[in-house]
Amino acid sequence: MSLEIKRLHLASLRGVDGREWPVHGFVVTHPGGAALVDTGVGGPAQLLSDWRVVNRTVADALADLDMTPGDIGLVINTHLHFDHCGQNAVFPHAACYVQRAELQRAERESPELYAWFDFMNARFELLDGDAEVLPGLAVITTPGHTAGHQSVVVQSSDAAPDVLIGDAAYTPRQYLRPASDHLPPGQASDPAAWRDSLRRIRSAGPARVHFCHHTDVIHA
């Protein structure tokens, strides 16, 4: 089985440390097509202005890979923050895999984003825990950043897997030193659950860890 990970640059924004951060999504190609992990930035204009977003359309980012939105067969949202699910509506043909707990959290906490993820005809595949989405492509629950956060595990061969960590860690620094560091604002809504989730990811023994807001890839 051959799965391949291709990183998209979807936007830049002013991160919680005041520096410019990238916003990455990931295409995972598989023998039957392609999946997209996180869809980039969308939301009310005020929100984009507050975060000083320099946005790209996900269609433009896919064009860099000679792909179109129609090539994406399914979407996985690590969580439903505006910079991870903002362009879900570009993929009305694709089922959207998200934790049920995360959809409930977002409906409760972010009603202003509702139209961006729960657009008319949105097709959710609501998950209650770890799940295999396709052979070699799975999600594991990693709550703590948000209550229903999940990370994506890509097993492309018998070797150790790749992890698309989502916002379970913003940067390699938070991933590598979760206990000793002062946490950046927004990193953990529940610090205890957040640390447990990083332990979980480590116990999966990933060969590589890919971040949404940092371009470095950790190699084990």
Ligand SMILES: [Zn+2]
């Ligand atoms: Zn987030």
